Amino acid sequence: MGGVEMNLDKGFTDKWSGADFKAGRQTLNGAQAFAYVRTRHAFVGSDLDRTKNQQKFLSTLASQVATPGTLLNPFTLYPDMSAGLDTLVVDKDKNPYQLGKMLFAMKDVSGGDGRPMNMPVSGSVGGNLQWDRPKVKQLVDELKNDDPVTVTSDS
Template identity: 30%
Template sequence: MASDQSGRPALGTATAPADGTSSRRNRRILVTAVAVLLGLVLAAAAAVYVVTESLGNNVSRIPGAFAGIEESARPAATDATTFLLVGTDSRSDEPTTGTDAAAGVNPGSQRSDVIMIARVAPDGTTASVTSIPRDSWVDIPGRGMNKINAAYAFGGAPLLIETIENLTGVRVDHFGIIDFAGFQQMVDSVGGIDVRVARATSNIGVDFHEGLNHLDGSQALAYVRQRYDLPGGDLDRAKRQQNALKSLLTKAGTTTSDPVGLYDLVDSTTRTVSIDDTLSNGALRDLALQWRGLRASGVTFTNAPVAGLGREGAQSVVYLDEQLAPQYWQAVREGTVAGYLAAHPDEALSTSPR
């Protein structure tokens, strides 16, 4: 199968340009598994009703995320909780997700840039996060074969959810989206994140040295958006995104002991994420209580199995591994991804992605 294969660390040795060039280039929305992060930080505050209630009001809801999906054709519901989390190719200068989003923004008018499935076990102590390459060549219901990121542009959240469920056999319970500005805010709200880099690289004016790097929000965005000068291109970029998420979750876990820091993190998270409208404040509070034992160490990160890269007409595409897929998605459904990775260690997220 083709694959893309002490002390405080120093801050990145270069900063993003101040002339706005970086901002203009970074218009593509970035996704992170916000649901897992939201569950962690709300779990720490779950005992204080007013916090979960008042900050829950900050969360922007997406109406009709599951509209028109035929129930009889969907995978069976389970006791686990699954979020589908995406980002889009928006070119907007203003926030397009969360409560600060401009009025009238239509998320479905853009292609999804990154797609992740976050699945939390019924007991709320373990979870898996799976990245699906945006260029994966799949069957989109009613549209035929196309890149999976086109599903969101064709039909918004409902069509992307239907496409994912048909591909994986995993039932999607909730849908969430965040833009690059929100990602930066969350990273800055925890004082930056620490990531390991396999070899020195640079992207849009930010240098990453080999080893441990401490990144603020703008530097973290440059880190997760890099694909050029990485051997696996977009596949390596997906691993960087997961690595950043893992670090963000770890940092969030340390922030929960600081009441002021906790409030800033929860406030930042709730203001920058948009979620489906089936998640009321009460439902968020229930998840917080259910997931109070979830820690970053209990979250497993990996990518959908890839067979190789190729072309369909003028498009560069990613071919998913049809032989490994049934075994992999069964592991996701059954909460045994860690066991799957023990048998396929090359598919696990490295501690130092390229």
């Protein structure tokens, strides 16, 4: 792909992941992308912020791959898919059509009807996050009943 173009709201460094980023638009190579999605020590919210970065990265990656220029060009599609499939584990019965649907669903997380979120938490005790039990119950009920999700992880 030649990298993933990301727009970072703020710069950060993390000696454990190797991340060293300035704010703004930049193209991440493989090593930088790995450092970006692994970073947690640079943030106050640590693991929660890391999952938000991972969601943002996957959505951005999917948006950049799921374009007609990539999907309709076998010379672009097959190398990109091969590189991704080496690191992606899926059920053995998944076919290319289902993988394509998954890619478009990932793209829609931040660009369409989808919404990225973390489990709602109410704080932490001894360094361990505590779930906001009423919100988690509401979230599980909404998902189980296929209702629109009204719970947010931020409020």
